[in-house]
Amino acid sequence: MTHIHEERKAKECSTETMPGCGSRVRLPSLGYSHLDKENHRVVVMGAARVGKSSIISQFLYDKFLARYRETVEELHCGEYELQDGVALTLEILDTSGAYQFPAMRALSISTADAFILVFALDDAESWEEVRRLRDQIVQVRGGAVPVVVVGNKDDVDAASRAVPQEVAGSVATLDWECGYIECSAKHNVRIVDVFKELLVQAKVRYNLSPAVRRRRQSLPNDTRGTGGVPKSRVVKQNSCTVA
Structure with missing residues (x-):
């Protein structure tokens, strides 16, 4: 498993109760635990303005990012207790949709355990970008790495849709086996399903619940050095217990 390269101070999540699930187990956020741990780095890629950051934000923080803000690179962390008592840490790397950082993109591909490739259902060019990204991943990593292709903006009307479901779905599942x-x-629709499907592809047993009450913490996000070059990744932490 891949380990986080940034130094972090361990923080504990307070004990809470989820509806119908009893008491929560105390899980340290990226600290030490008596539980066995699994660590998976998920890289989210796609063209600009397809909703990569919003998908992550809805999953971890139940929040939609209405205002567009260009992402350079942000690392989010979510911790979950699985049914077998294993503490699963998902490191979710939100990448830039621009082309200014090819070295960062190559590094992200080489260090990921799994990929989420996002396109917008009303943007045909963003689907072509997913094709290019998938080809690059296969070239670097081969065909064994888990990949989930995500068509975002399912809320658009039928007339605005540019990528037919039968086309994207058949290519992803049959041709690419993703x-x-x-x-x-x-609208926070089927967001949890994205990550459930990713764990299925990675053959990780799970029980992610959309009703999980999430607790989040953030480190300072002043990550840009001179000229806008990132001097370190933004690391946002989120810990919870999974029903």
């Missing part, structure tokens, strides 16, 4: 999910980050 997972495929259509979702709406705006």
